[in-house]
Amino acid sequence: MTYAQKIANLFQMTDEVWARHANPWSVWTRYAALPLLILAVWSRIWLGWGAIAPTSIVLLWIWVNPRIFPKPQTTDNWASKAVLGERVWLNRQEVPIPKHHNPVIAFTNTINAIGFVICVWGLVTLAVYPTLLGLSWVILGKTWFLDRMVWLFDEMRDRQPHYRDWLY
Template structure:
């Protein structure tokens, strides 16, 4: 069965150094600009025609560059940093004891985000601003909640408290199978 989360990670080409950089809160918060910029670029075809294509390309480049654009933080204790670290644990959930309720919640939130993409796509096709904005919000809000769930996963697996200093983002020891 295809793991959509792993497929996205492979598509982005994320390596350990990229993940450390992406744990910078500036990277996490500016990451939420990627979809709105792409949507705006696509919607711009209404005003500038084919000249919107370079804007779409720029938005796609920003989506790839964003996790790599910032230095790793000195402290990985922020909500945003822990969300990134939790996502790494979630991606490697076969090696960690991630509670089933976290996995279920992540799947539900991903499905909600995908359902939000339906009015977004419709709005972009027919150039309906209300459907586009509704879809954009319905796509992004579950993603924010997903990041919050990743913070919770990080806290559970590492037995740490969100908001406290975390100078070393080393992931906990992976579960060994015998």
């Protein structure tokens, strides 16, 4: 089981949850989660241990987000295809993906990981610039990854009838 599959399992991503997460509102509001999480952690300056409350609320939002939006009326848009592509990527051990996607996906995940480390370092040391630099790298890496997922889905839906059924 891959690291990404373990995360999907942690989030209990059933077919129904994936269908709801394909709603563009779910995708775009998840983008707000990381800056809010950073603000919640940073609030320890003002709230002390009270920062656990806003941090917990944001973490709860990250878990609830894919569940609260309805299934979209159409999945023929960038955000929905990004989610569908993530499903394809997570299923790559069962249905192999074209090899030309692997280096770019690995690179986007590396950007994301480096940004995450820089961001955490900035949060631990309460340094604004590393926190913002790390945040920008995470958002850049995640956006590039999602864009690659759209490309992957568009390519794989023509090869796998099951994937084609996700597009409506």
